[in-house]
Amino acid sequence: MRTRGWADYALLDSGNGRKLERYGCFTVVRPEPQCLWAPALPASAWEAADAVFDPTDEEDAGRWKLKGQAASLGNGEAWPLGWGEVKFNGRFTSFRHLAFFPEQAANWEWLDAAVRAAGPQPKVLNLFGYTGVASLAMAKAGAAVTHVDASKRAVTWARENAELSGLSTIRWIVEDAKKFVAREVRRGSKYEGIILDPPKYGRGPDGEVWRLFEDLPELAGLCTELLSENAKFLVLNAYAERISGAALSGLLADKLKGRGGRIEWGELALVQEDGAREIGMSFFARWSA
Ligand SMILES: C[S@@+](CC[C@H](N)C(=O)[O-])C[C@H]1O[C@@H](n2cnc3c(N)ncnc32)[C@H](O)[C@@H]1O
DSSP states (O other): OEEOOBTTEEEEEEETTEEEEEETTEEEEEEOTTOOSOOSSOHHHHHTOSEEEEESSSSSOEEEEEOHHHHTSOTTOOEEEEETTEEEEEOOOTTSSOSSOGGGHHHHHHHHHHHHTTOSSOEEEEETOTTOHHHHHHHHTTOEEEEEESOHHHHHHHHHHHHHTTOOOOEEEESOHHHHHHHHHHHTOOBSEEEEOOOSEEEOTTOOEEEHHHHHHHHHHHHHHHBOTTOOEEEEEEOOTTOOHHHHHHHHHHHTTTOOSEEEEEEEEEEBTTSSOEEEEEEEEEEEO
């Protein structure tokens, strides 16, 4: 599935192991080792960027070099961005991203349609929800959203984003995703839609360890127990290197055996502004009733 740019986001160019993007008023250069080709724009376009991410290790950590207006933002200060009516903050995080994942716009669009088609105020669950743009998109479409993330700071940012978007109905939970889901199963809670976008490795608020390959099968199984009889969707997304859309689809097929509906899977890709290149970013599988 392809994400093309929108008013507040564009993939301007890519190449030589980097990408050049625009986030609202700022242009940004970030490492992207899979861009094995030569850039299309002249070096001057890249040199004019407001922010360049300088990685300090092989994971995602590093430092931003900021100039101009970007440099005048205080440490951790945000600037407003939007995707249609959904408003959220951009931030230069120390993990190379800008506090949301633009390629997810293809999923937001799909979720928006799925929620609108699901009848009045469907209950939906967003696990590993981070700064909440998917939660906001589903809430704007009319869903009663429960948003779960282990990080207090991520949920604080998500709440700020909800306020910017004029949304006050989302239920915010700071908890380990597995613990939360296990408790919801014991309570007999049900949802019409679930999305989960787990990292390869993470920690719950009490140090609970999350490992994608070890923990996703059990969590996906528990999630299927939370689906109501009228449930409309279950979406898995993952960024890990050894995962694939086909693997996520196989897991969904296993856990949803006998439930009917259909499963589609693929890769989320950012499309460069000139249409000449695409960058594969993450994998997804989606069940819909
Ligand atoms: C890849 S990001 C999710 C991106 C998000 N879906 C989005 O589109 O913006 C992973 C998130 O998982 C959270 N996380 C990591 N371990 C967790 C755990 N054990 N339980 C709940 N959330 C966890 C992190 O705090 C982080 O916000």
